[in-house]
Amino acid sequence: MRVKIYKKKRQVKVERTHCRNGHPRNADNAYVDSKGSQDCRECRREADRRYKERKRQTGTS
Template sequence: MDVHRQCSQVPRYVDQAAPLRDDQGCLMPRPAASLEDRIPGHVQYTPFGCWHWTGYLDRDGYGVMKYQGVPQAAHRLAYTQWVGPVPEGHQLDHLCRNRACVNPEHLEPVTTQVNTARGIKPNRGTCRNGHPRTASNVYTTPQGHRACRPCRQDADARYKARQAA
Protein backbone atom coordinates (compact mmCIF):
# COMPACT_ATOMS: atom_id res chain seq x y z
CA MET A 1 0.00 0.00 0.00
CA ASP A 2 2.79 2.46 0.85
CA VAL A 3 4.43 1.97 -2.56
CA HIS A 4 1.12 2.58 -4.29
CA ARG A 5 0.56 5.80 -2.32
CA GLN A 6 4.07 7.04 -3.21
CA CYS A 7 3.55 6.27 -6.90
CA SER A 8 0.29 8.22 -6.99
CA GLN A 9 2.25 11.37 -6.12
CA VAL A 10 4.39 11.08 -9.26
CA PRO A 11 3.08 13.08 -12.28
CA ARG A 12 1.61 10.86 -15.00
CA TYR A 13 2.75 12.92 -18.01
CA VAL A 14 5.75 10.73 -18.84
CA ASP A 15 6.46 9.21 -22.25
CA GLN A 16 4.89 5.73 -22.18
CA ALA A 17 7.12 4.46 -25.04
CA ALA A 18 10.10 4.09 -22.69
CA PRO A 19 8.93 4.80 -19.16
CA LEU A 20 11.44 5.72 -16.50
CA ARG A 21 10.97 3.94 -13.19
CA ASP A 22 12.55 4.45 -9.81
CA ASP A 23 13.91 1.62 -7.63
CA GLN A 24 10.39 0.94 -6.31
CA GLY A 25 8.93 0.60 -9.80
CA CYS A 26 7.09 3.94 -9.79
CA LEU A 27 6.94 5.94 -13.01
CA MET A 28 9.19 8.99 -12.95
CA PRO A 29 9.03 12.15 -15.09
CA ARG A 30 11.79 12.56 -17.64
CA PRO A 31 14.44 15.17 -16.83
CA ALA A 32 13.99 18.34 -18.85
CA ALA A 33 16.40 18.73 -21.76
CA SER A 34 18.56 21.85 -21.77
CA LEU A 35 17.87 24.72 -24.15
CA GLU A 36 21.12 23.91 -25.90
CA ASP A 37 19.67 20.49 -26.77
CA ARG A 38 16.09 21.60 -27.49
CA ILE A 39 16.51 24.67 -29.71
CA PRO A 40 18.45 23.03 -32.59
CA GLY A 41 15.67 20.44 -32.89
CA HIS A 42 13.26 23.20 -33.94
CA VAL A 43 15.57 25.01 -36.37
CA GLN A 44 16.02 24.87 -40.14
CA TYR A 45 19.31 26.42 -41.24
CA THR A 46 18.98 28.64 -44.34
CA PRO A 47 21.65 29.61 -46.88
CA PHE A 48 21.36 33.21 -45.64
CA GLY A 49 22.50 32.25 -42.15
CA CYS A 50 19.08 32.43 -40.53
CA TRP A 51 18.09 29.76 -38.06
CA HIS A 52 14.43 29.56 -39.10
CA TRP A 53 12.21 28.43 -36.22
CA THR A 54 10.11 25.44 -37.32
CA GLY A 55 8.20 25.12 -34.05
CA TYR A 56 5.13 27.13 -33.10
CA LEU A 57 4.94 30.69 -34.45
CA ASP A 58 2.72 33.31 -32.82
CA ARG A 59 0.35 35.47 -34.87
CA ASP A 60 3.15 38.01 -35.48
CA GLY A 61 5.54 35.36 -36.83
CA TYR A 62 7.84 35.02 -33.80
CA GLY A 63 8.89 31.57 -32.60
CA VAL A 64 7.49 30.44 -29.27
CA MET A 65 8.82 27.69 -27.00
CA LYS A 66 7.74 26.51 -23.58
CA TYR A 67 10.56 26.90 -21.08
CA GLN A 68 10.12 26.13 -17.39
CA GLY A 69 6.40 25.68 -18.08
CA VAL A 70 5.90 29.14 -19.60
CA PRO A 71 5.65 30.02 -23.33
CA GLN A 72 8.54 32.34 -24.19
CA ALA A 73 9.95 33.97 -27.33
CA ALA A 74 12.32 31.47 -28.94
CA HIS A 75 14.72 34.18 -30.18
CA ARG A 76 15.10 35.54 -26.63
CA LEU A 77 15.81 32.05 -25.29
CA ALA A 78 18.41 31.44 -28.00
CA TYR A 79 20.09 34.80 -27.37
CA THR A 80 20.16 34.17 -23.62
CA GLN A 81 21.56 30.66 -24.14
CA TRP A 82 24.44 31.54 -26.49
CA VAL A 83 25.18 35.23 -25.82
CA GLY A 84 23.84 36.16 -22.40
CA PRO A 85 20.93 38.04 -20.85
CA VAL A 86 19.19 40.81 -22.77
CA PRO A 87 20.14 44.14 -21.12
CA GLU A 88 17.48 45.78 -18.98
CA GLY A 89 15.21 48.09 -21.00
CA HIS A 90 16.27 46.57 -24.35
CA GLN A 91 14.55 44.47 -27.00
CA LEU A 92 16.10 42.11 -29.53
CA ASP A 93 16.05 43.50 -33.07
CA HIS A 94 16.20 40.98 -35.92
CA LEU A 95 18.91 42.41 -38.17
CA CYS A 96 17.89 39.92 -40.89
CA ARG A 97 14.26 41.21 -40.68
CA ASN A 98 13.10 37.55 -40.33
CA ARG A 99 10.94 37.31 -37.21
CA ALA A 100 11.19 33.51 -37.17
CA CYS A 101 15.01 33.64 -37.04
CA VAL A 102 16.63 32.58 -33.75
CA ASN A 103 20.29 32.95 -34.81
CA PRO A 104 21.95 34.98 -32.02
CA GLU A 105 24.27 36.59 -34.60
CA HIS A 106 21.20 38.10 -36.27
CA LEU A 107 19.87 39.58 -33.01
CA GLU A 108 20.93 42.90 -31.52
CA PRO A 109 19.73 44.34 -28.22
CA VAL A 110 18.37 47.84 -28.82
CA THR A 111 16.02 50.25 -27.06
CA THR A 112 12.33 50.27 -27.95
CA GLN A 113 12.77 53.59 -29.73
CA VAL A 114 15.55 52.26 -31.97
CA ASN A 115 13.67 49.03 -32.69
CA THR A 116 10.54 50.95 -33.66
CA ALA A 117 12.48 53.36 -35.89
CA ARG A 118 14.16 50.46 -37.69
CA GLY A 119 10.83 48.76 -38.24
CA ILE A 120 9.17 51.67 -40.03
CA LYS A 121 8.70 50.79 -43.66
CA PRO A 122 10.17 53.23 -46.17
CA ASN A 123 6.96 53.29 -48.27
CA ARG A 124 4.83 54.87 -45.53
CA GLY A 125 4.15 57.73 -47.92
CA THR A 126 1.60 55.59 -49.77
CA CYS A 127 -1.07 53.03 -48.93
CA ARG A 128 -0.76 49.41 -50.08
CA ASN A 129 -2.51 50.35 -53.35
CA GLY A 130 -0.15 53.25 -54.05
CA HIS A 131 -2.41 56.19 -53.10
CA PRO A 132 -0.42 59.04 -51.53
CA ARG A 133 -0.93 59.55 -47.80
CA THR A 134 -1.92 63.19 -47.81
CA ALA A 135 -4.18 65.03 -45.39
CA SER A 136 -7.02 64.92 -47.92
CA ASN A 137 -6.57 61.16 -48.60
CA VAL A 138 -6.30 59.86 -45.02
CA TYR A 139 -9.04 59.67 -42.41
CA THR A 140 -9.33 58.07 -38.97
CA THR A 141 -11.78 55.20 -38.51
CA PRO A 142 -14.07 54.99 -35.46
CA GLN A 143 -11.62 52.38 -34.10
CA GLY A 144 -8.78 54.93 -34.30
CA HIS A 145 -6.96 53.46 -37.33
CA ARG A 146 -5.69 55.49 -40.28
CA ALA A 147 -7.39 54.57 -43.54
CA CYS A 148 -7.04 55.57 -47.18
CA ARG A 149 -10.04 57.51 -48.48
CA PRO A 150 -9.63 56.48 -52.20
CA CYS A 151 -9.35 52.80 -51.18
CA ARG A 152 -12.51 53.13 -49.07
CA GLN A 153 -14.33 54.79 -52.01
CA ASP A 154 -13.21 51.96 -54.32
CA ALA A 155 -14.43 49.35 -51.82
CA ASP A 156 -17.79 51.15 -51.48
CA ALA A 157 -18.16 51.25 -55.29
CA ARG A 158 -17.44 47.51 -55.56
CA TYR A 159 -19.97 46.78 -52.82
CA LYS A 160 -22.67 48.87 -54.52
CA ALA A 161 -21.97 47.14 -57.85
CA ARG A 162 -22.41 43.72 -56.24
CA GLN A 163 -25.67 44.82 -54.59
CA ALA A 164 -27.03 46.15 -57.88
CA ALA A 165 -26.25 42.91 -59.73
Protein backbone atom coordinates in the same frame (compact mmCIF):
# COMPACT_ATOMS: atom_id res chain seq x y z
CA MET B 1 9.73 54.93 -47.78
CA ARG B 2 11.32 56.44 -44.73
CA VAL B 3 12.43 54.15 -41.92
CA LYS B 4 12.58 55.08 -38.25
CA ILE B 5 14.42 52.80 -35.90
CA TYR B 6 13.42 52.65 -32.26
CA LYS B 7 16.37 51.23 -30.34
CA LYS B 8 14.55 50.96 -27.03
CA LYS B 9 11.93 48.52 -28.30
CA ARG B 10 14.17 47.15 -31.04
CA GLN B 11 11.58 47.48 -33.71
CA VAL B 12 11.48 49.22 -37.04
CA LYS B 13 8.60 51.53 -37.86
CA VAL B 14 8.09 52.45 -41.48
CA GLU B 15 6.45 55.75 -42.34
CA ARG B 16 4.61 55.02 -45.53
CA THR B 17 4.26 57.82 -48.06
CA HIS B 18 1.80 55.91 -50.29
CA CYS B 19 -0.92 53.33 -49.74
CA ARG B 20 -0.55 49.82 -51.16
CA ASN B 21 -2.36 50.90 -54.32
CA GLY B 22 -0.01 53.83 -54.92
CA HIS B 23 -2.20 56.71 -53.70
CA PRO B 24 -0.31 59.37 -51.71
CA ARG B 25 -0.76 59.25 -47.93
CA ASN B 26 -1.35 62.75 -46.61
CA ALA B 27 -3.83 64.61 -44.40
CA ASP B 28 -6.19 65.30 -47.32
CA ASN B 29 -6.33 61.64 -48.36
CA ALA B 30 -6.51 60.03 -44.91
CA TYR B 31 -9.70 58.50 -43.51
CA VAL B 32 -9.77 57.50 -39.84
CA ASP B 33 -12.58 55.16 -38.78
CA SER B 34 -14.23 54.94 -35.37
CA LYS B 35 -11.65 52.38 -34.17
CA GLY B 36 -8.75 54.68 -35.08
CA SER B 37 -7.39 52.78 -38.06
CA GLN B 38 -6.43 54.78 -41.12
CA ASP B 39 -7.43 54.16 -44.70
CA CYS B 40 -6.78 55.89 -47.98
CA ARG B 41 -9.86 57.84 -49.09
CA GLU B 42 -9.40 56.78 -52.72
CA CYS B 43 -9.13 53.08 -51.82
CA ARG B 44 -12.09 53.41 -49.46
CA ARG B 45 -14.18 55.03 -52.21
CA GLU B 46 -13.29 52.22 -54.64
CA ALA B 47 -14.12 49.54 -52.05
CA ASP B 48 -17.48 51.18 -51.29
CA ARG B 49 -18.26 51.33 -55.00
CA ARG B 50 -17.47 47.61 -55.42
CA TYR B 51 -19.56 46.75 -52.34
CA LYS B 52 -22.58 48.70 -53.60
CA GLU B 53 -22.25 47.09 -57.02
CA ARG B 54 -22.25 43.59 -55.46
CA LYS B 55 -25.29 44.42 -53.35
CA ARG B 56 -27.12 45.83 -56.40
CA GLN B 57 -26.37 42.67 -58.41
CA THR B 58 -27.69 40.35 -55.69
CA GLY B 59 -30.81 42.45 -55.20
CA THR B 60 -30.49 42.83 -51.42
CA SER B 61 -30.82 46.13 -49.62
